[in-house]
Each structure stands twice: as structure tokens, then as C-alpha cells.
């Protein structure tokens with residue numbers, strides 16, 4: 001599904017070059033639930049953004065579903081993102097003047113899905129995350145956990161191959177974190193591949209495989225005994 005070989009990434013910070021990823025090798029198969037950990041600044045978001053085709057690597061190879069991700073036009077990159085990937089962010093990134101339903105339906109608009117089907121699908125996924133009754137509410141009328149559930153519905157609505165989540169519970173309290181991780185476990189049980197960046201060991205323990213970044217490389221990569229949330 002996803003094969004990364006000897007991937008490097010630096011940032012030009014004016015005076016000096018910051019070599020963030022120094023030869024990452026990573027293979028993730030269909031249906032996996034992977035957490036990526038590492039201290040602040042270790043390059044977790046950089047790696048996730050490259051996987052998400054939001055940022056470009058400097059060297060190495062990256063194949064997504066057999067397709068080399070290399071020198072893509074912005075149009076191609078957007079097409080692959082839309083076809084393969086769903087994103088969840090710490091800050092939810094919902095559109096404030098759109099309702100929950102409209103936020104969830106938006107990715108389908110970019111896929112030229114008819115209005116009727118967009119609304120049907122969006123409602124179906126809002127129901128999946130337990131927010132059917134909140135469809136017509138604006139983000140500022142929702143709690144943090146509810147906002148993140150809307151974002152999960154939005155990430156799922158196009159039925160992407162992989163869900164990428166960057167600190168999805170970073171802005172949430174522990175009870176809400178539990179609820180969000182429970183939903184992600186359910187989605188994974190249904191077969192969805194999930195990659196979650198986190199600095200919370202509890203969150204990592206609820207995935208099935210833990211990758212740790214340190215000093216620009218993968219320090220450890222282990223299948224773990226998943227703590228299943230009931």
C-alpha cells in the first residue's frame with residue numbers, strides 16, 4: 001500500500017539547512033493501524049505531510065498503492081490526495097461558516113458527486129460518528145470532540161484507502177480522546193488503514209504498530225499488543 005525507501009527531507013532555514021528526515025524506510029500494508037511517535041521537532045508531521053502529498057521529499061522513493069509519488073503537478077497531487085487519502089488534524093480544520101453536513105460533504109463536491117448523493121453520504125458518515133442530530137449545526141456550536149468527529153466523517157466520506165491523523169487528540173481531554181480513539185479503532189476494524197502521529201503513549205498503545213522517530217531515522221518499529229477500547 002505504502003512503501004518508503006531512504007527518504008530524506010531538509011528545510012532551508014536561511015543560514016543553515018535543517019536535515020529533518022535522514023533516510024526513512026517504512027512499509028505499511030492495507031488494514032494496518034500505525035502510530036508514529038517521537039519528541040517534538042523529530043519530524044513526525046514532516047513525514048506525515050510527505051505521506052499525505054502535502055509536502056515533497058528531497059530524495060528517496062515513495063510509492064502509494066504502486067504509484068511513484070514523484071514530481072507531481074499540483075493537479076495530480078490533489079487528485080491522488082482526493083483518491084487515496086483522508087486527513088484529520090489536531091485543530092480540526094473545519095470551515096466555520098459551513099454546517100457539519102456541509103463540511104463533511106465538501107470533499108465529494110471536489111469529486112463532482114451530485115448534490116443529492118453528497119448529502120446522503122455526508123449524513124451516512126455523520127451517523128457513523130454519532131452526530132446525525134448535529135448535521136445542521138455550525139462548528140462553533142460543537143464541542144472539541146464533536147468537531148473532531150465531524151472531521152473524521154469528512155475524512156471518511158470519500159472512502160479513502162488511508163486515513164492520516166496528525167495529533168488528532170492533541171487538543172482534547174482524556175475522555176474525549178478515548179471516544180475518538182474508539183471510533184478510529186472501529187474504522188480500522190472495518191479494514192481502513194490508519195496512520196496516527198501522536199506524542200501520547202496511551203494513544204499509541206491503542207494502535208497496532210508503533211514507529212518511533214529519533215534523530216531523523218526510525219529508532220524502532222514494533223507490532224504492539226493493542227489496547228482495545230470497549
Ligand code: ADP
Pocket residue numbers: 011012013018020038039040041042043044045046047
Ligand atoms: P514534529 O511534528 O515531530 O514536532 P515537524 O515535522 O513539525 O516535527 O518539524 C521537524 C523540524 O523541522 C522542526 O525543527 C521544525 O521546526 C522544522 N520545520 C518544520 N516545518 C518547517 C518549515 N516549513 N520550514 C522550516 N523548518 C521547518
Ligand code: MG
Pocket residue numbers: 044045046
Ligand atoms: Mg507535528
